Structures are given as structure tokens and as C-alpha cells.
Amino acid sequence: MRIPAKGMDRQLVLERLEGFRADDVDWRAGRTWGYVYDPGREAEEVGKQAYLLYLSENALDPTVFPSISRMENEIVAMAAAHVGGDEQVVGSFTTGGTESIILAVKTARDAFRKRKPDITAPQMVLPATAHAAFYKAAHYLCVEPVTVPVDPGTFRADVAQIRQAVTPSTILLVGSAPSYAHGVVDPIREIGALALEHDLLFHVDACMGGLLLPYFKRLGEPVPDFDFTVPGVTSMSMDLHKYGYCPKGASLVLYRNKELRRHQIFACSRWTGYTVVNPTIGSTKPGGPVAAAWAVIHVIGDDGYLELARQKLECMKRLVEGIERIEDLRLLGRPEMSLLCVASETANVFHVIDEMKVRGWYIQPQLSFDSSPPNIHISINASNVRWVDDFLKDLAECVTASKGVPPSPIVAMATQAFGSIEPDKLTDDVLGSMLRMAGARGTRLPERMSDINEVLDALSPAMREAIVTGFINELFRQRPSEE
Numbered sequence: 001m002r003i004p005a006k007g008m009d010r011q012l013v014l015e016r017l018e019g020f021r022a023d024d025v026d027w028r029a030g031r032t033w034g035y036v037y038d039p040g041r042e043a044e045e046v047g048k049q050a051y052l053l054y055l056s057e058n059a060l061d062p063t064v065f066p067s068i069s070r071m072e073n074e075i076v077a078m079a080a081a082h083v084g085g086d087e088q089v090v091g092s093f094t095t096g097g098t099e100s101i102i103l104a105v106k107t108a109r110d111a112f113r114k115r116k117p118d119i120t121a122p123q124m125v126l127p128a129t130a131h132a133a134f135y136k137a138a139h140y141l142c143v144e145p146v147t148v149p150v151d152p153g154t155f156r157a158d159v160a161q162i163r164q165a166v167t168p169s170t171i172l173l174v175g176s177a178p179s180y181a182h183g184v185v186d187p188i189r190e191i192g193a194l195a196l197e198h199d200l201l202f203h204v205d206a207c208m209g210g211l212l213l214p215y216f217k218r219l220g221e222p223v224p225d226f227d228f229t230v231p232g233v234t235s236m237s238m239d240l241h242k243y244g245y246c247p248k249g250a251s252l253v254l255y256r257n258k259e260l261r262r263h264q265i266f267a268c269s270r271w272t273g274y275t276v277v278n279p280t281i282g283s284t285k286p287g288g289p290v291a292a293a294w295a296v297i298h299v300i301g302d303d304g305y306l307e308l309a310r311q312k313l314e315c316m317k318r319l320v321e322g323i324e325r326i327e328d329l330r331l332l333g334r335p336e337m338s339l340l341c342v343a344s345e346t347a348n349v350f351h352v353i354d355e356m357k358v359r360g361w362y363i364q365p366q367l368s369f370d371s372s373p374p375n376i377h378i379s380i381n382a383s384n385v386r387w388v389d390d391f392l393k394d395l396a397e398c399v400t401a402s403k404g405v406p407p408s409p410i411v412a413m414a415t416q417a418f419g420s421i422e423p424d425k426l427t428d429d430v431l432g433s434m435l436r437m438a439g440a441r442g443t444r445l446p447e448r449m450s451d452i453n454e455v456l457d458a459l460s461p462a463m464r465e466a467i468v469t470g471f472i473n474e475l476f477r478q479r480p481s482e483e
């Protein structure tokens with residue numbers, strides 16, 4: 001494919017873009033439980049307009065565009081107050097939870113390089129439920145992740161396990177509020193005490209809960225302490241593009257004080273160009289997400305967020321009740337916010353997900369890991385609330401339909417075949433032929449994903465990673481242009 005020889009008609013270009021969406025999930029319908037956090041058309045519209053107002057501004061240099069740093073400072077101040085921070089708390093606006101987490105880990109690493117230069121191979125302790133972004137951070141930053149099991153009944157971090165994993169090389173402890181997979185809040189107070197006892201840094205991943213948990217508390221829910229009021233908590237990640245309902249590319253990393261945040265900032269004056277100083281990973285930095293977040297927060301407001309939270313809380317309670325009434329399903333952990341994790345001993349959950357897809361629902365498969373069996377993840381957002389009864393009715397029917405489905409012969413065969421290769425020996429040819437066998441056409445996956453999910457579930461994490469890496473490496477490449 002080449003750059004079109006002649007500039008195309010603007011209308012035609014936009015029509016083509018619209019057309020590309022035909023196969024995307026129809027999130028506005030409200031039947032997608034995840035991926036898009038939809039506050040309705042009004043907030044969407046405001047976010048869009050604000051984004052466009054600051055489409056071309058560049059937050060690279062806050063002295064040239066003070067407008068964007070002003071908005072950023074105001075957003076951080078509102079967020080800090082929301083999660084029990086005092087005036088000492090500082091933060092940065094980032095592109096997402098992953099960047100917030102990478103920066104928190106980098107800050108911890110560099111703080112310890114100063115504090116304890118004798119630590120040459122730093123470690124962080126991760127409960128098995130910690131988000132994958134911590135492994136990405138570990139990988140990028142050469143910090144060793146030390147994974148510890150969580151409580152197999154509650155799926156909360158097990159403080160005794162964390163304590164045992166602390167070594168003289170530990171720099172950082174991690175807890176989630178709540179965890180993505182199970183929606184439960186780790187014992188932040190106890191982990192904070194442990195961090196203080198060993199003089200460690202402690203990051204609370206509140207990507208999901210930072211915005212929402214304080215509202216659940218105001219609505220009378222027994223929300224455990226998770227924020228800056230807890231002694232020992234030194235940093236926190238909080239996504240605005242999840243329950244803040246801001247357009248994507250919006251998250252915050254917060255620190256207890258400015259002294260700690262200093263280690264996040266990168267400066268370079270050893271090249272022939274302008275002196276660089278970047279608090280976050282990017283350098284040229286879009287103003288759109290900051291302006292859009294500022295606008296959406298102001299338009300929804302505290303009363304709006306509280307009402308959205310009330311709806312999600314009610315929806316969560318009805319889902320819990322409904323799921324508990326379906327004999328073949330069981331919740332993994334007691335959901336403390338708006339994320340549910342559902343397993344079954346009698347029905348194949350991957351079949352259930354496929355059956356639900358036929359009925360227009362999108363719910364997410366989660367593979368087994370640590371004490372967590374294969375399961376279905378459900379994130380509730382505002383646009384799902386009105387569907388709760390239909391959802392439960394279909395879920396019950398799909399569970400019934402999935403019981404006693406005979407095991408697919410492909411699964412046993414593919415599991416065996418993949419299981420006999422070393423992950424780093426997996427070739428594109430082997431992967432391609434396996435995918436064909438599972439019903440894929442090239443990188444177009446089959447409608448029903450249960451075979452593929454079952455195979456993945458049976459394999460080691462390293463093999464799962466090799467397979468998805470090979471797949472994505474194939475998906476993103478040149479191909480004859482599709483007209």
C-alpha cells in the first residue's frame with residue numbers, strides 16, 4: 001500500500017472511516033460489559049468538543065502552553081482530594097493505567113538507587129492478582145517481579161505471603177483497589193503497615209477504584225480503606241478513562257509528596273537540540289485528552305458521579321443475586337465494587353461466553369492462574385445498567401446450553417501438540433496450522449472462541465504468551481489492500 005497519489009475527497013475519506021467500523025463491537029447498545037465506559041451521549045459530546053478544542057496544542061512544554069498544565073494541575077488536585085490526599089500529594093496525567101504503573105515502578109526504582117545504592121537487582125512483590133502492567137513495568141525497567149499467591153477463598157492479597165517474599169532487595173509492595181479480575185480490594189492497611197515496617201514504597205493500583213470506591217463508600221457500602229489516608233501508601237494509579245468516563249488516554253499517577261515524584265522526571269541536556277524535561281513517558285504530548293478529561297469531570301460533577309455510582313451499585317447487587325440463583329455458577333470472591341468474576345464446575349465458561357456472544361453480549365474470558373480457575377469477567381458501566389434483567393435471563397439460558405457440551409477433539413490434540421514444544425521454539429507455521437484447525441481464517445478468528453480459549457487455558461503462561469505474541473505479530477503487517 002502506498003500514500004494515495006492524489007489527495008482524496010474529504011467526504012469520501014470520512015465515509016471510508018465510518019465504514020471500517022462495521023465489524024466493531026456495538027458498544028453504544030449497552031451490551032458490552034467492558035472496554036468502553038459509556039456515560040451517555042451528553043458527556044461523550046462534551047468530551048469530543050473539548051478534545052477538539054485542544055487537538056493541536058502540545059503539552060511538551062508547559063511554559064509555552066500553560067493552559068494544559070493548568071488543567072492537569074486542577075485534575076490532579078481534584079483527584080488527590082477524592083482519594084484522601086493532603087496538599088503534599090502531587091501527580092501526573094498519563095495516557096493510561098499502564099503508563100501510570102510503569103512510572104510508579106520507575107520512580108520506586110530510581111528512588112531506591114539513591115536511597116540504597118547497594119541494591120543492584122531490585123524486586124517488587126506482586127500478589128497474583130496484580131495487573132499485567134506491573135509485569136510490563138518489570139520487563140521494561142529491569143525490576144524483578146516476585147509473584148505471591150493470593151487467598152484462594154477471597155482472592156485478596158495474602159499479607160503473610162507478601163511478608164515472606166520480602167528480601168533485602170525488595171523496593172516496592174503492590175496492592176489493588178480493587179483487582180481487575182476479581183473486583184476485590186486487597187488489605188491495603190496491612191500491606192501499608194508492612195511497607196512502613198520494612199521502609200519500602202507501596203503502590204496502590206486504584207486504576208478501577210480510585211474514582212468509584214469513594215462514591216460506594218458515600219452510598220453506605222463497607223469500602224475498606226485503600227487511599228492516602230492509609231499510612232505507608234506512597235503512590236497510586238487512577239484511571240480517568242474508566243469510571244471517570246473520560247475519553248481514552250487519561251489516567252493519573254499520584255505520589256504522597258513531591259520529593260518522591262522527582263524520581264519520575266526525566267531531563268536530558270546532552271544532545272544538540274532543545275533541553276528535554278518530561279515528567280511522563282512521551283515527550284510531544286497531546287492536549288486533547290487533558291482538556292477532554294477536565295471537561296467531562298466538570299460536566300458530570302460530583303453529583304453526577306454519585307448517581308452513576310448508585311446505578312452501578314444497584315446493578316452489581318442484582319447481578320450478584322441473579323448469578324447466585326444460577327445453580328451452575330459461582331462467584332470468585334465477593335465483588336466489592338462493580339467487577340464480577342464468575343466460574344462454573346459444571347458448565348464450560350468459554351462456551352457460555354460464546355453463547356452469550358450469539359445473543360449480542362460481550363463478556364470477557366479469563367484464563368486460570370494461581371488459585372483462580374477459568375472464569376468470566378464482567379465490568380459494569382453506566383450503559384449496561386438498563387440491561388441487567390435481560391442479561392441474567394440470557395446468562396442462565398446460555399449456562400444451560402453449555403452444560404454437557406462434549407469436549408472438542410481439537411482441544412485435546414492442540415493442547416498436546418503445543419504442550420510438546422518449547423515456547424521459544426513456536427514457529428509461525430505451527431501456529432498458523434493450529435489456528436486453521438481451530439477454525440481461524442488467517443488472523444480472522446472464528447466466531448466461537450471456546451476451543452482456542454480452552455487450549456490456551458491448558459497451557460503454561462509462557463506458551464500462552466508465545467502464542468498471542470505470534471498471533472499479534474502476524475496480525476499487524478502489510479497485506480494486499482482490501483478494497
Ligand SMILES: *Cc1c(COP(=O)(O)O)cnc(C)c1O
Nearest residue numbers: 096097098131179180205207208
Ligand atoms: C485497566 C487497569 C490497568 C491498566 O490500565 P490501562 O488503562 O488499560 O493501561 C491497571 N490496573 C487495573 C486494576 C486496571 O483495571
